Amino acid sequence: MDVDQQCVKPREIDLVTMRAQKATARRYEAATWLRKMGAAELPETPSEEEFKFFLKNGIVLCNVLNKIHPGAVSQVVEEPVGSTGPEEIAALCAYQHFENLRNFVVAVQDLGLPTFEPSDLQQEGTSLGVVNCILALKSYIEVNKQQRPLPPKSHGQSTPSVQGRQVMRKYSGLFRSSSLRDSNLEKNTISVDFSIKSTEMSGEAKPILFCSKKEGLKIKCASFEWQKKQIQDLKHCLQDLKNGVEHIGRQQFEDIARLGKNLHEVAKAASGYQKVLEENRKLYNQVMDLKGNIRVYCRVRPFLPGQSKDPSTIGLIEEGKITIVTSKNGKEGFKPFNFNKVFSASATQEEVFSDMQPLIRSVLDGYNICIFAYGQTGSGKTYTMSGPKEVTETSMGVNYRALNDLFYIIENRREIFSYEISVQMIEIYNEQVRDLLSKKIRNNPQNGLAVPYASVVTVQSTADVIELMKLGQGNRAVGATAMNDRSSRSHSCLTIHVKGKELTSGTIQRGCMHLIDLAGSERVEKSEARGERLKEAQHINKSLSALGDVIASLAQSSSHVPYRNSKLTQLLQGSLGGQAKTLMFVHISPEMNALGETLSTLNFAERVSSVELGAARANKESVEVKGLREEITSD
Numbered sequence: 001m002d003v004d005q006q007c008v009k010p011r012e013i014d015l016v017t018m019r020a021q022k023a024t025a026r027r028y029e030a031a032t033w034l035r036k037m038g039a040a041e042l043p044e045t046p047s048e049e050e051f052k053f054f055l056k057n058g059i060v061l062c063n064v065l066n067k068i069h070p071g072a073v074s075q076v077v078e079e080p081v082g083s084t085g086p087e088e089i090a091a092l093c094a095y096q097h098f099e100n101l102r103n104f105v106v107a108v109q110d111l112g113l114p115t116f117e118p119s120d121l122q123q124e125g126t127s128l129g130v131v132n133c134i135l136a137l138k139s140y141i142e143v144n145k146q147q148r149p150l151p152p153k154s155h156g157q158s159t160p161s162v163q164g165r166q167v168m169r170k171y172s173g174l175f176r177s178s179s180l181r182d183s184n185l186e187k188n189t190i191s192v193d194f195s196i197k198s199t200e201m202s203g204e205a206k207p208i209l210f211c212s213k214k215e216g217l218k219i220k221c222a223s224f225e226w227q228k229k230q231i232q233d234l235k236h237c238l239q240d241l242k243n244g245v246e247h248i249g250r251q252q253f254e255d256i257a258r259l260g261k262n263l264h265e266v267a268k269a270a271s272g273y274q275k276v277l278e279e280n281r282k283l284y285n286q287v288m289d290l291k292g293n294i295r296v297y298c299r300v301r302p303f304l305p306g307q308s309k310d311p312s313t314i315g316l317i318e319e320g321k322i323t324i325v326t327s328k329n330g331k332e333g334f335k336p337f338n339f340n341k342v343f344s345a346s347a348t349q350e351e352v353f354s355d356m357q358p359l360i361r362s363v364l365d366g367y368n369i370c371i372f373a374y375g376q377t378g379s380g381k382t383y384t385m386s387g388p389k390e391v392t393e394t395s396m397g398v399n400y401r402a403l404n405d406l407f408y409i410i411e412n413r414r415e416i417f418s419y420e421i422s423v424q425m426i427e428i429y430n431e432q433v434r435d436l437l438s439k440k441i442r443n444n445p446q447n448g449l450a451v452p453y454a455s456v457v458t459v460q461s462t463a464d465v466i467e468l469m470k471l472g473q474g475n476r477a478v479g480a481t482a483m484n485d486r487s488s489r490s491h492s493c494l495t496i497h498v499k500g501k502e503l504t505s506g507t508i509q510r511g512c513m514h515l516i517d518l519a520g521s522e523r524v525e526k527s528e529a530r531g532e533r534l535k536e537a538q539h540i541n542k543s544l545s546a547l548g549d550v551i552a553s554l555a556q557s558s559s560h561v562p563y564r565n566s567k568l569t570q571l572l573q574g575s576l577g578g579q580a581k582t583l584m585f586v587h588i589s590p591e592m593n594a595l596g597e598t599l600s601t602l603n604f605a606e607r608v609s610s611v612e613l614g615a616a617r618a619n620k621e622s623v624e625v626k627g628l629r630e631e632i633t634s635d
């Protein structure tokens with residue numbers, strides 16, 4: 001079976017078989033009739049080839065037609081004449097047979113009956129047209145028997161007879177009652193017009209015609225049965241189609257239900273994942289809380305190049321403890337201080353950052369964080385927060401590392417959260433707030449600038465923030481032209497605002513991180529300070545001790561926290577206390593000549609470091625340190 005055949009659908013195969021069977025039956029009918037009309041040599045049930053073979057010389061056909069209509073074919077060539085050699089005989093035969101067929105066809109045409117092409121009887125031709133023509137002749141004779149005897153053919157008659165036209169209609173498939181002109185016939189016959197196509201005639205001629213009323217009824221019944229069967233078949237087809245559509249519909253419904261179930265499971269898994277994530281976050285922040293909301297770290301600056309390393313004020317450094325070597329009149333003393341963590345002079349920027357990294361990350365979960373760099377001028381505050389003047393990958397400070405880390409986590413959480421990061425940068429100098437990110441520095445000489453009104457700039461990457469920080473530093477320098485070395489006498493505050501949206505629930509979380517490089521903590525002796533310098537010193541002292549008070553109150557969970565005592569604490573009010581986390585980075589220099597400042601700094605730092613140390617102990621030590629400091633300065 002070839003591909004074309006494989007593609008034929010069962011119903012189409014049925015129709016082809018039916019047509020072939022019908023064509024065979026009609027061929028047999030034609031053969032039987034021809035035999036009756038005298039062509040005894042023709043088999044009763046000839047194959048297509050046999051049928052064509054017996055008729056192809058046209059003799060049988062011409063003789064039969066002459067029997068029906070005497071003289072219809074005036075000359076029938078029975079044998080070839082004037083033959084010389086076998087080739088010539090064959091050619092002559094072919095010519096004379098063709099003549100016979102042509103004469104037959106012309107005669108049939110004259111009768112108004114359907115004809116065929118002589119080539120139809122050749123080997124490659126089809127006998128369908130020939131069969132149609134023979135059966136038309138048969139019908140023609142039957143009709144004429146009922147009517148009147150056929151007149152002999154008068155040659156030269158060219159218009160088809162009425163009967164011929166009637167029979168032709170049967171086989172041409174073009175039945176038009178309007179062509180009926182014989183009133184007698186109209187009375188006695190029934191016209192059935194199926195208007196079928198001539199191509200269908202070959203195999204499936206419908207029962208039709210001008211015949212008796214009884215026969216007409218018979219034909220009608222047959223036609224009705226046939227149509228009924230066709231309708232039945234169509235109904236089956238329609239039912240099959242309906243079943244198919246219903247089946248597809250059911251399948252689609254099942255598929256959608258399955259997809260829905262899968263989606264539900266995915267959503268469930270996602271919500272489970274969200275829950276785990278949420279729990280992790282809670283646990284993580286609980287750990288952070290256990291570590292304390294206020295943490296104080298101490299960092300020792302190494303000796304600077306060219307400085308003598310001896311003597312040093314730094315004694316033993318343990319995990320959370322530093323012992324300061326005090327020396328008076330050749331007598332050595334040791335003073336221990338406790339912190340959450342102490343970093344020696346050899347600690348790298350990376351080590352310092354990795355310890356505070358988890359705290360910084362909690363800003364993405366909606367926590368507020370303050371990181372302060374505290375210490376006397378030159379003790380390394382800017383180094384910790386930003387790095388040295390020429391920043392490299394290893395020397396970069398907390399600011400850059402924190403931002404890199406935030407953007408890294410934001411990228412990792414991209415499918416769960418969408419974050420918006422914006423930045424503010426301000427400076428507090430002499431209790432006035434200045435917006436360092438404004439193109440034109442905003443500075444209200446009366447009350448300074450409230451932070452909510454300082455420029456907030458949205459950023460997409462660490463690089464954006466570095467650009468802004470450069471702008472801020474530049475603005476700081478502009479402000480400093482009139483006053484020498486102003487940076488060490490003002491507080492600079494870089495604030496990073498984070499707005500996170502959980503994609504599934506749409507929940508919004510806001511957190512912010514303040515990175516504050518405080519003004520130098522050294523105390524200026526009243527006797528030394530004059531004019532601007534005295535004013536600056538007073539503002540710095542006031543704001544630093546206000547900050548110390550606030551943090552100490554928070555560490556002791558006091559009912560009253562004195563936020564309003566300085567601009568700095570006022571501005572940071574929302575980010576200090578409660579769930580907020582505060583990290584105080586205390587910086588000390590190792591030189592012996594800085595011992596007084598070192599003790600003063602450490603005393604301040606330890607006072608705010610933890611509840612356990614408490615105010616009482618801090619006060620007691622404060623008295624001790626004060627006495628020691630007074631002794632040193634009096635020397």
Ligand SMILES: Nc1ncnc2c1ncn2[C@@H]1O[C@H](COP(=O)(O)OP(=O)(O)OP(=O)(O)O)[C@@H](O)[C@H]1O
Pocket residue numbers: 300301302304345375376377378379380381382383384387388389487488519520587
């Ligand atoms: N941990 C450190 N390792 C190496 N060098 C350091 C370290 N800390 C500080 N320095 C260097 O010490 C010098 C003073 O440091 P820095 O400017 O950071 O001090 P500061 O406290 O910010 O001073 P100021 O209050 O004047 O701003 C700088 O040259 C800095 O590079």
